[in-house]
Amino acid sequence: MPDRPSLDGIEEKWVDVWDESGVYHFDRTRERGDVFSIDTPPPTVSGSLHIGHVFSYTHTDAVARFQRMRGKAVFYPMGWDDNGLPTERRVQNYYGVRCDPSVPYDPDFAPPAKPDPKRQVPISRRNFIELCDRLTAEDEKVFEAIWRRLGLSVDWRHTYATIDADARTAAQRAFLRNLARGEAYMSEAPTLWDVTFRTAVAQAELEDRERPGAYHRLAFHRPGGEPVHIETTRPELLAACVALVAHPDDERYQDLFSGTVRTPVFGVEVPVRAHRLADPEKGSGIAMICTFGDTTDVTWWRELQLETRPIIGWDGRIVAEPPAGLETEEARLAYGRLAGATVHTARERMVEMLRESGDLVGEPRPITHPVKFYEKGDKPLEIVTTRQWYIRNGGREAELRGRLVERGRELTWYPAFMRARYENWVEGLNGDWLVSRQRFFGVPFPVWYPLDAEGNPRYDAPIVPDESALPVDPSSDVPPGYTEDQRGRAGGFMGDPDVMDTWATSSLSPQIAGGWERDEDLFRRVFPMDLRPQGHDIIRTWLFATVVRSEFEHGSVPWRRTALSGWILDPDRKKMSKSKGNVVTPIDLLEKYSSDAVRYWAANGRPGTDTAFDEGQMKIGRRLAIKILNASKFALSVAGEDAAADPAAVTEPLDRAMLAALAEVVEDATSAFEGYDYTRALERTERFFWDLCDDYLELVKVRAYDSESPAGASARSALLIALSVLHRLFAPFLPFVADEVWSWWQEGSVHAARWPEAAEFRSAAQGGDPAVLAATAEVLRAVRKAKSEAKLSMRADVERVMVSGKSAEYARQSRADIAAAGRAAALEFETTDEAELRVEVTLPAAAE
Template sequence: MILTDRYDAQARETELAAAWEREGVYRFQPAAGAPVYAIDTPPPSVSGHLHLGHVYSYAHADFFARYRRMRGDAVFYPMGFDDNGLPTERLVERERGVRAADIGRQAFIRECLAVSEAAERQYEALWRRLGLSIDWRYTYRTIDDESRRVAQWGFLDLLRQELAYRQQAPTIWCPECGTAISQAEVNDEGRRTTFYTLAFDLADGGALPIATTRPELLPACVAVFVHPDDERFQRLIGREAVTPLFGRRVPILADPAANPAKGTGAVMCCTFGDTTDVAWWRAHDLPLIEVIGRDGRLLAAAGRYAGLSTAEARRRIVADIAARAGLLDAQPLEQTVRVHERCDTAVETIISHQWFVRVLDQRARFLAAGDRIAWHPEHMGTRYRQWVENLNWDWCISRQRTFGVPFPLWYCAACGEPMTPDLADLPIDPSEDQPSRPCACGGTAFVPEMDVMDTWATSSLSPQIVGRFLADPALFQQVFPMTLRPQAHEIIRTWAFYTIVRSLYHTGQLPWQDVAISGWGLAADGEGKLSKSRGGGKVTGPQEMLARHSADAVRYWAAGTSLGKDAFIDEKRIQAGAKWVTKLWHVARFSERFLGDYACPPLPPADLTTADRWLLARLNQLIAATTASFDDYDYATARSEIEEFFWRDLADNYLEMAKKRLYDGGPGHEAARYTLYVTLAALLKLLAPLLPYVTDAIYRDLFAGSGGPATIHHAEWPRADERFDDPAALAAGVALLDIATAARRFKSERNLSPGAAAAELQLSVADEELRAALEAAELDLLSITRARAITFERAGNGTDWLAAGAVAIRLIL
């Protein structure tokens, strides 16, 4: 096939995507002896529309998949969709304007399924358009039957090992979403508030000033704490204080967690304002007063303030205290507030029955596991460690929502004991199904567990789900432990941590050996991180950007920033990628007239010129550097090395040096063809993981007919050829580039084009070995400088001589 004058990226990318699917190019086909490279691909949550930030991070995993496939690995690269749980419910509430309470459980589940299916079709279309080399046969949904089966099996296995438990305990609660959440779903957000100093009466006379940002919790105050070494309060330890308005007598206790420098140094303990309150409540065996309900409004314990929102209760309580002269001070304060990551609502701590997975007593085990995993970049392992070290809660996995994986159990109506199903019956919905046997007490009436599992309780089992742990043990044996987990840094605390927990608990093994952490795609206009649920802001949508510039151009941008680093979404950088694609096509089209019928010999010609030997030596360097970069998950350095070689060494210089030999067909013609063939073929392969479309288009048109595989993506990764290791040629190549640069500068200063002819090129070279190399490059120097003759002079320090590194030149027009 003849390369067209113009590369039509949209048409060729569409054509190649169809060919890849038709030919099964990316199917997982393990061969005897071939290592398996399995990728635990992030299943995007169905919570909104994908944006260029997703394109940025998902492209990274594809770079690695394509590289390892060309290295001979059997690549297992699946895709999933995380479509159960709160993110999808929030999307349905937003887009359809309905809640489960409004239309009923089953109707709401149908809405969730319809919305998620539509979103997943859009997600898949984008991933296919971007050129992700997914094996779509291994696609899963976290709400599908097999995912639910694995999730329910996993819960029963935790139950069997006594690693899961249900209890009534302090729980992080989101009033907006109406559910318990885990510590990992809480973000810190800076908000402006007021620090109120209130007068607490002492039961035996006097007053004690106490500062708080949450006076609405006064009805739940159960103690006052001071630091044991704070001399201001030592005389008060063991006495009682009386809460303003409510008149409750509470003990004044000492605890090292009380901060003498914060507020007045005395702090009220309420059930519950924060994790410190919970710790004090447990450590000092304090009473429990529930004052905030599941809807975020005050309960009966608040007296006349019951039914008010926390904000309104705060306003009224402060006003009433001030009316009684009990408000001593009020100062504005910038405070860090704990909010739910899904809705930015300030969370509360309430008492509720929940299911938990034990993690706190296994902290050392999880820290040791993190140390055995290779984190890319390395410092992301520190983030994991810090998260594990700062855990305060066991993992709460139950949610008081509708669309999720049901807990597979019932409670006996007679004795209250839980009843679990047989494993063969999974998956089950306890609200629809009944146990297949009576309770041990003989009871046959059961109450279903209506809570659903946290979405992370399912997606933390992604290696087991996609490896078909229960359905296809032979496949699971092949792909587990998996090789790579690619993901974003903000979910180290959730997806990475929880997957490690589940893998250790269920298999005793690490889930993967490498973790590649991508940064965020940031809006260049200061909007910051893009979000599916909050929209992509003013940034152009990914499909529009792909249509405007091509998938290869967008992937070029995604490859420009290293793992772990955020990248601004800059259309100019994407345009630079499009420019590279066009230039690559033009270089290939120029080469086609010389390589179209070329049968590359196994041995290089004997008459390689200095320029040939230099380019081949540089190619060796490039192959080694690019391979090392990809091995280290450093696609950005690989791109930079390839780009510099392509533009400086090949396009701008070697082709200009070799043109005369290529066109004239005389001495050195076959050497130039050989060098061009070897270099272009290797360069395309090095680029293929990053720019899969244009490289395969050129390969199929120009190289596939010479006996290699039908697609570049099944071609063998280039290997450095020791025959081309040539330090002398590399040194001479530097001189060639210096001479070419000086000649171009000379012409530019005289407003001449680079192709303007010159009568003579005079060279002054002190080093005899370098002079011999340049003499052997005469045809190449004539070609690139457009000189008609070359002479070597002894002098070279006159005013009309130009310095060119180790050489001086004079160009005679």
């Protein structure tokens, strides 16, 4: 035990000790019932670890530590999400390169010494992936170091990355089984498309953003020539117009239904149709349907069985070839002015042409409206018809949807109201899950297609590998029955060029971490997992997708509980984010306040509740940690480090009262933890501890030094019992300081110790009444107040203390301790019926 205990260097010391002792290792000999398994969220390593991560991972760690102390074998792995677009972008910027699959592999490639993000060097897909692997490996080391310093009790032998071979194997195996069972399918259909990243995007990745736009009033022409006015925010799509639509009940357009009109400028004849989704209140009540301007167009196109005349290409530009229907020379010339232009330019030119033809009525009317974006993109999404892979998720089948809602109800949600978010999402789905992405750094689809005699792929006859061959890369591996020289040749084969959505891999995190089909012995001990902690913003993606995959593969929920953490808000109540520049680096905070202090702040954030970033709370956490050091040192120096607590020696009413109060704290903290209310467990423990320091310790200080009397032995034993219990109660929250103080007088790690139970020290409490401690402390407070108001030192003598009231009887049982702590010469107690405890303190005349 050091003379002057300190938090300095405490993290380095214990991180090493824990690593060497393996105290957090999962005992895989334990059966499922004795295991507590956690489906840890794999943080995106291409981003930086921010304070929000520290916040939520601390919550999980506290629960993991509690369960471990309760005797569970805790399966607490860590994953890294390195698969996907964020990593591609980071690699592009970091090395100044971009992936160009047409460039051949260069085994000697070295990235530019001075990366220039503006002039990225095109490199082969394989070189690009090598750089992704290299950079993510470095990032993961940094992350692990921070997690260790934060004190996460992860078993570092169990880590995974969403791009590693195990994850690729699991993702491909699950996909092949989905395919075989008909849960995955390929379809050519209108798809939300990000033109910057040139990839398809799923419903779950959409977000609406308010953008300026303008209503353009356009004149279409009836067969007789008289105009029909429509309003559109996307005049550039006029060439893609396939119909007009109005509400079936709209009186204004009854005569037009089942007739046709001609488009302005292009003179294409299009039908006028009726559909309930046409809003009579909006614009002129009649709209043009284009293939495709928005998702409503897709609905109309599908339900009204309209033609397809797409004009926007994968690059977001107007395609060179005019769509069907543009027959006249003028129409083709007009289209020629748009071909190759961006959407923005095309709109300007189209408006120009409409002005020339006189079909633009009035001036465009500026508005602000919500536009769909890919959440990681910065250009509006287009809708392009492409061939994509889908996994069923209930978006098209009520039966499956209902089953998935039911699975959600099998889960225990912390907090419970988060379940509503899940159900709202599932019930609002309008399509299956699009899982293919036209990107590079991801898990490839384990599929090849035969090429027919003309060299065209036969998508209806995909070739799949045997599961034993996984993972495969169809761009370099050869399908069964073919040779490499048949790649890309007529009569040969081609590999599917796409990769899976990153959620298609991370939705298998319980299987990947748990050893599904790789280590079945492990898997049956940990799956379904006990807990899925995660942010509430990814209920619709990660949580939902994981439920879907587990339903298909195992016919069960993937876990029993899920805990949704809140966000960290800056002092202005805004979500902290990099773009706002209000992010604080965790490592600086850990160094400034100590890991325990930062954990203390985090542990004060309740499940699902957004929490203010508050360094003040970290200061308090630091104070608490230091107090634990000092109070422990004091108690141990009084009692003797190697002294053993003897429950039978606890005889004084005040000591028994303290232990009885502590028993209540233990019971309360335990049930709070069982209900995932770690914050309450901490609050109760902390409250008790500070009161113990302020009152009980001061009261028994003198007596505890008395080595002669039984009263002294009583105090010392009670102190040691309380200390042991408190060290363990604090261990899940302040693991460093808890193990430090524990090590001064106990064998082994506090983190391997048994969680305290009231039964342990009930006998020592001997039916003690917490009211004795409460009343005694109240008298002590009154004495202090008198001294404080007289501006006296707490060491000042007191002539007389007169206590009366209902609980005077309780205080009387601590007469000697009050006299000693208050330095009171005379004490009188009068038990009356008065509810309020009255304390009269008489100070020596000289002191007044």
